[in-house]
Amino acid sequence: MVFKRSIYKTPSQLRDMVAPGRATAASLDAVAAAVAPGVSTLELDVLAERAIVEAGGASNFTLEPGYHHTICASVNDEVVHGIPGRRILEPGDILSVDSGAILGGWNGDAARTFVLPDPAHPERVADRQLLSDVTEQSLWRGIATLASARYLNEVGDAIEEYILSRGDFGILTDYIGHGIGRRMHEEPPVFNYSVRAKGPEVRPGLVVAIEPMVVRGSQETYVKDDGWTVATEDGSAAAHWEHSVAVHADGIWVLTAQDGGAEGLAPFGVTPVPIP
Template sequence: MFNTNLEIKTPEQILLMREAGLVVADALAAVRDAVRPGVSTAELDRVAEDLIRSRGATPSFLGYGEPPFPATICASVNDAVVHGIPGAQVLAEGDVVSIDCGAIVADGSGQGWHGDAAITVAVGAVPPRVTELMRVTEEALWQGLAAARVGGRVGDISHAVEHHVDTQGDYGIVEGYTGHGIGTEMHLPPDVPNYGRAGRGPRLKKGLALAVEPMVTIGSADTRVAEDEWTVLTTDGSVAAHFEHTFALTDTGVWVLTAHDGGRAALERLGAPYGGPA
């Protein structure tokens, strides 16, 4: 299973991760549908937890880390980049909220397999520059996914993300938080930064699963951690966006495990090989 510290999955294990990925995709879709002015982030958290548990899966985030994360989703509003704790905060017209969600599906032996993805959602009408920030960040995610190839390097993904953001305008790319390997644990080697040089880093192998997650700001990329010891905020108060998908490398290309269509439409649009079922 392990090769140079990277967890390499069998096709059967990737199928289990696909199950987890589809649970995450459905949970994020349900949360997206629930976002509106007047809803609290705690209510969004309940939507996600109810869906995950109804599928026989387990929330990845609940109880994770130190101090233990107290919720099923991360709900990061406006200048919160990632790791926002759901609670009494009520969404208002013009806000944006980034929702990060993970789920675990167990195999017959009880071993858990993870899926992890994130979206940023506008609450009603938002300023055009915020809409553009969301577009740039989501497109950067897909550029990174499309750059992955068996035999390539992690840096190919990182460079593709950075290059896309840099060509779209004056944005900040958060450097202190990265994508990651994923599988039997939510966070595994290698780190997948959102900046870097192509051709550098660990080699990409068939059976490797990674989570790619650009975090981009309208202003400075500098961040600080709030007193709750989890929420990451921009230091200048600028709005941030965050998008993420989990993918696996197969014989034929990239299979985006947390996208309902496996990423096929977006990958084909970018001229990248799709690695999922026909």
């Protein structure tokens, strides 16, 4: 596989990517503290933007042509790219929030999924929480695999194997992860499922955004009339988790986790190492 430019960053460039990763994490922390029934997705957008600005950065989502918000807020059957607005969150909703920051010319990108409580419908909440948990754990398995992988596409093998082992879930194939650096979306592609190609070599300087998108029903999706929001054809619920991860000479570091990924990687015996 040949790439137009080097996909590997220098040690200095890896250090430059720490700050935008932290700013991205701060924006999602702000969202997490505010998610509740009765809150609008636009209110969450405002909080995310404020957190990024306070961290010294700016939203990189607003740099996408035609997009004017800090986050993507996707609710229930919406998988990704949902536009924040007046929609009020309701009990039992499953909400995926994608956010990114640019700072010093470098980018961060991450996503989390939240399931709102609903005492009136505990079974629906439990099922949606399982969907979110499976998606999140598949992400951490992918990151843990990256720590010892020889080739990048081993990550997709690990993600798919775990998701399929947990039950009847669909992995989106039309939307995948990506490299990240000076631009939010760079080479190489990062698959969330097994492919025949090995992908690029995993070695110091590789920085990728791993982002499994998983649905409770069919993998078929469509784009809504707003031109952005991707939703499931059958109306089934969806979840999305993402982290930007750097490989360096001493190990890996999850740029968009405040602890570098220590808590998420602990069950796999992987200890993230700060970028020197």
